[in-house]
Amino acid sequence: PVAGDASGWSLEERLYNQVWGMFEDLARTVAAYRSACDFAESRMDRELDDALSDPRLRLAGTANAARDAARARHDELVAQAKAVLDRDLAQLSAESEVVEPALPAAYARWANPVWHGHGVPEEAPLALRLGDLHLPERPDLRIPMLVRAPLERGLWIDNGRTGSEAAMTMDTDRLRRAAMDMAVAHAVRL
Known part of the structure; x- marks a missing residue:
């Protein structure tokens, strides 16, 4: 992979388009994996329902073999999907x-050396980084979340899934407050 190999008029626009393409690739890849699972x-x-619904199969003892075969096919399909996911995520990691x-x-990122000698820019940037996007399937792969400036459309900030581990420790009001604080912080920066 090469940095800036996407289409665009300037290097900044090409990098923005490349990062957006990486985000789309990540979304498609993980959606395909989850769909396959x-x-x-x-x-x-x-x-399993078919095998267990026929009383002849249950009484003949072939239900166990049918159950084992169904589980083996399931495991094979999930393994194939995982192999494709790992291949695609390895490519995205290399590109990242x-x-x-x-x-x-x-x-x-703030830790990037580009900030060490940074001065006031002469013109406004094309986009801003709000943070990183990552998924549970590969938490170490982080794709920059870039938004064009000025915002072309609204920014949706969700207060989190109520079933997540982090949400379990917080009540609904605290989750809403955290989402509002994040929204205000981003609005001020933009």
Whole structure:
């Protein structure tokens, strides 16, 4: 992978488009993996229902073999999906390792060396980095969350899933307050 190999008029726009493409690739890849796992689960459930609904199979003792075969097909489908996910995420990780150091100050993490010699920019940046996006399937892979400035559309800040571990320790009012604090902080920065 090469930093800035997306389309655009300037390097800044090409990097923005490349990061956006990485985000889309991550979303598609993980959605395909989750869909394949859901399909494997529903297929196994259907096969188990079919095997257990026929009393002849239950009494003949072939139900255990049918159960084992259904679970084996499920495991095979999930393993195939996981292999594809790992391959695609390895490619995205390699691209991220190349792109991250090449990002301009407005797109870079605070720890990036580009901030060490940073001065006041002569013109406003094309976009700003609000943070990183990551998913539970690969928490170490972080894609920059960039938004164009000025905002072309509203920014949705969710107060979190109520079933997540972090949400379990907080009540609903504290989650809403945290989301509001984040929204205000981003509005001030923008």
